[in-house]
Amino acid sequence: MSTIYDIAKKVGCASSTVSKALNNSKEISKKRKAEILAVAKEMGYVPNSSARSLTTKKSWSIGIVFSEDLHIGLEHHFFSGVIQEFKKSVEELGYEISFYSKKIGNQSLTYLEWFKYKDLDGILIVTVDVEDENLEALRQSKIPVVTVDSGLINVPTVISDNFQGTRMALEYLMSRGAESIAHIAGPLRSFAAVERLEAFKSVLSSCGREESVFVEASNYDYKSGKEALYKLIKLTKDLPDAIYAANDDIALGAIMALKELGYKVPRDTSVIGFDNIELTRFTSPSLTTVKQDKRKIGTEAAKLLIEQIDKKTERTKGIIKRIPVELIIRESTK
Amino acid sequence: MSTIYDIAKKVGCASSTVSKALNNSKEISKKRKAEILAVAKEMGYVPNSSARSLTTKKSWSIGIVFSEDLHIGLEHHFFSGVIQEFKKSVEELGYEISFYSKKIGNQSLTYLEWFKYKDLDGILIVTVDVEDENLEALRQSKIPVVTVDSGLINVPTVISDNFQGTRMALEYLMSRGAESIAHIAGPLRSFAAVERLEAFKSVLSSCGREESVFVEASNYDYKSGKEALYKLIKLTKDLPDAIYAANDDIALGAIMALKELGYKVPRDTSVIGFDNIELTRFTSPSLTTVKQDKRKIGTEAAKLLIEQIDKKTERTKGIIKRIPVELIIRESTK
DNA sequence: AAAAATTACGAATTCGGTTTCGTTGAATCT
DNA sequence: AGATTCAACGAAACCGAATTCGTAATTTTT
Numbered sequence: 001m002s003t004i005y006d007i008a009k010k011v012g013c014a015s016s017t018v019s020k021a022l023n024n025s026k027e028i029s030k031k032r033k034a035e036i037l038a039v040a041k042e043m044g045y046v047p048n049s050s051a052r053s054l055t056t057k058k059s060w061s062i063g064i065v066f067s068e069d070l071h072i073g074l075e076h077h078f079f080s081g082v083i084q085e086f087k088k089s090v091e092e093l094g095y096e097i098s099f100y101s102k103k104i105g106n107q108s109l110t111y112l113e114w115f116k117y118k119d120l121d122g123i124l125i126v127t128v129d130v131e132d133e134n135l136e137a138l139r140q141s142k143i144p145v146v147t148v149d150s151g152l153i154n155v156p157t158v159i160s161d162n163f164q165g166t167r168m169a170l171e172y173l174m175s176r177g178a179e180s181i182a183h184i185a186g187p188l189r190s191f192a193a194v195e196r197l198e199a200f201k202s203v204l205s206s207c208g209r210e211e212s213v214f215v216e217a218s219n220y221d222y223k224s225g226k227e228a229l230y231k232l233i234k235l236t237k238d239l240p241d242a243i244y245a246a247n248d249d250i251a252l253g254a255i256m257a258l259k260e261l262g263y264k265v266p267r268d269t270s271v272i273g274f275d276n277i278e279l280t281r282f283t284s285p286s287l288t289t290v291k292q293d294k295r296k297i298g299t300e301a302a303k304l305l306i307e308q309i310d311k312k313t314e315r316t317k318g319i320i321k322r323i324p325v326e327l328i329i330r331e332s333t334k
Numbered sequence: 335m336s337t338i339y340d341i342a343k344k345v346g347c348a349s350s351t352v353s354k355a356l357n358n359s360k361e362i363s364k365k366r367k368a369e370i371l372a373v374a375k376e377m378g379y380v381p382n383s384s385a386r387s388l389t390t391k392k393s394w395s396i397g398i399v400f401s402e403d404l405h406i407g408l409e410h411h412f413f414s415g416v417i418q419e420f421k422k423s424v425e426e427l428g429y430e431i432s433f434y435s436k437k438i439g440n441q442s443l444t445y446l447e448w449f450k451y452k453d454l455d456g457i458l459i460v461t462v463d464v465e466d467e468n469l470e471a472l473r474q475s476k477i478p479v480v481t482v483d484s485g486l487i488n489v490p491t492v493i494s495d496n497f498q499g500t501r502m503a504l505e506y507l508m509s510r511g512a513e514s515i516a517h518i519a520g521p522l523r524s525f526a527a528v529e530r531l532e533a534f535k536s537v538l539s540s541c542g543r544e545e546s547v548f549v550e551a552s553n554y555d556y557k558s559g560k561e562a563l564y565k566l567i568k569l570t571k572d573l574p575d576a577i578y579a580a581n582d583d584i585a586l587g588a589i590m591a592l593k594e595l596g597y598k599v600p601r602d603t604s605v606i607g608f609d610n611i612e613l614t615r616f617t618s619p620s621l622t623t624v625k626q627d628k629r630k631i632g633t634e635a636a637k638l639l640i641e642q643i644d645k646k647t648e649r650t651k652g653i654i655k656r657i658p659v660e661l662i663i664r665e666s667t668k
Numbered sequence: 669a670a671a672a673a674t675t676a677c678g679a680a681t682t683c684g685g686t687t688t689c690g691t692t693g694a695a696t697c698t
Numbered sequence: 699a700g701a702t703t704c705a706a707c708g709a710a711a712c713c714g715a716a717t718t719c720g721t722a723a724t725t726t727t728t
């Protein structure tokens with residue numbers, strides 16, 4: 001309601017003086033400042049963010065992009081945790097978050113246009129759909145960007161250590177006597193899926209296992225996990241000793257499919273997931289899984305982004321920050 | 335980058351004319367308009383949201399407040415779904431959402447100040463902590479507000495039909511032979527918890543059961559559910575035939591506590607929850623529960639809010655929209 | 669005490685749009 | 699043809715801040 005002009009009028013000074021008082025400039029006397037601050041408080045003055053960011057070119061807000069095509073959203077078990085933590089981190093510094101949405105008014109904006117439209121200070125990309133060609137322009141631009149779980153070249157990325165996680169999972173399975181291990185990969189247009197598949201192949205071959213059996217799930221969800229398991233069964237004559245799934249949802253789907261086929265987990269085969277979503281403690285059997293540290297991922301992403309924003313340092317070419325994972329052993333592996 | 339002034343210069347007209355072309359005003363000829371639009375496109379013009387909302391007093395953004403004290407956040411099973419759907423609904427109309435956070439820059443703002451600061455068009459309150467006195471000012475104001483799952487008087491509210499749900503749950507339990515039924519209430523500073531408790535008492539007494547046994551969980555989570563069950567056991571000599579929990583997390587906690595005490599569910603007692611979070615399908619035993627329609631709740635809240643924003647109608651005094659619930663029968667009840 | 673350097677403040681401009689209102693030229697009417 | 703209406707455009711004010719720069723008042727220096 002009340003503006004700096006109202007305050008100026010009441011105090012009997014110029015608006016510029018009020019502005020100085022409010023922004024602890026040194027161009028003002030203690031006395032004047034105290035006087036102005038008192039009046040401002042009395043009038044219930046609140047600055048206007050639009051006016052402020054119009055002149056300062058700083059919006060104090062950070063955009064978040066996530067690929068809805070990959071079924072990522074606020075409800076996603078894992079990413080909602082990452083975003084929550086990211087939000088908390090940047091809020092401590094005074095930033096707020098803003099979600100990308102295609103429709104702005106009547107027209108639809110690309111990520112880059114959106115960035116300009118909103119005068120954003122930076123962007124967090126949560127997972128990347130390789131097929132989203134809109135991202136390319138973002139990647140080539142000079143604006144502060146950080147990604148989680150993606151492989152955009154020349155963009156700082158925070159991602160779980162998929163190699164370490166895969167190795168831990170597979171070595172554990174082998175230590176428990178698994179001879180044949182199959183992999184249900186996530187959709188290979190996601191970067192993490194590719195990494196886990198690569199790691200799977202690499203670990204197996206380094207252990208002297210020649211062929212690596214895997215199928216690709218069409219999505220990171222329960223249903224796709226079920227379907228993938230049926231595909232897998234068709235592919236192999238015998239049930240493998242163990243199955244390494246690209247994430248927990250897929251693993252749970254696979255277990256359900258195994259049940260439908262009359263198999264018991266872990267008696268007939270072990271299943272191991274990735275993520276450690278809350279669910280996994282409660283299922284029966286409870287799920288052995290590789291735990292991702294979503295809190296750490298969120299805070300690290302925030303850190304990497306704020307550094308770009310503050311230090312005006314150009315994006316460090318292709319920084320990639322790997323967050324350690326942890327193997328959580330439960331009942332789905334023998 | 336480029337502004338309407340740049341366009342004006344290039345076209346050779348006034349900025350006001352450009353503005354008119356961009357906002358399909360009728361005060362412009364087809365020819366001029368086409369010409370301007372072409373140049374705008376060529377220059378990659380994108381409007382600036384700050385400048386726009388500064389003059390129009392319309393920010394096209396809606397604020398979301400949720401009480402972190404109640405452990406509500408982006409990760410909450412139920413509310414994240416509501417928010418996701420709300421977001422989708424308002425985005426279709428060109429609005430974006432913005433989350434309240436205490437720290438703006440260095441100072442902390444009340445909800446009302448935040449509303450002014452950001453020039454918000456409306457506010458969605460997701461659950462209300464009765465003890466949050468900041469809300470009172472919001473309630474008394476004339477700004478467009480809608481709440482979900484709360485009981486703010488004179489504020490439109492969208493909420494599940496807790497009476498219907500409770501009745502369905504209890505009647506089902508009784509139809510299956512339960513004589514004694516206890517209730518684990520949610521934290522009673524939340525409105526839904528109070529409603530469910532009231533409904534519990536009312537249904538039981540209308541069925542001729544005199545005393546209604548209940549305990550209050552300190553939070554809506556698993557741990558509180560466990561603790562509450564231990565409290566309950568101390569309170570009653572015998573295990574009740576059935577337990578009606580205020581939400582799924584509490585129910586799951588209670589089941590775990592029962593397990594620890596050597597009881598089996600549903601053999602020794604039935605347990606029924608509220609929400610139908612995804613988890614409930616996977617637990618063992620899977621949980622019988624009252625399903626809340628989070629999609630519907632989200633869209634209805636959006637509708638109620640947009641109506642206030644658009645029609646400039648004052649808040650209809652105390653409108654309360656009840657969304658039907660559904661009983662999902664699974665294994666935790668006999 | 670006069671000169672020089674500081675300090676405290678205000679006038680004016682700017683950010684990027686929207687909107688009002690006056691003016692001009694063309695089209696319509698009598 | 700002269701009077702009248704209407705369509706198309708531009709000048710200017712405004713939204714609410716931040717910032718630059720000039721000036722007057724004050725303090726410090728010699």
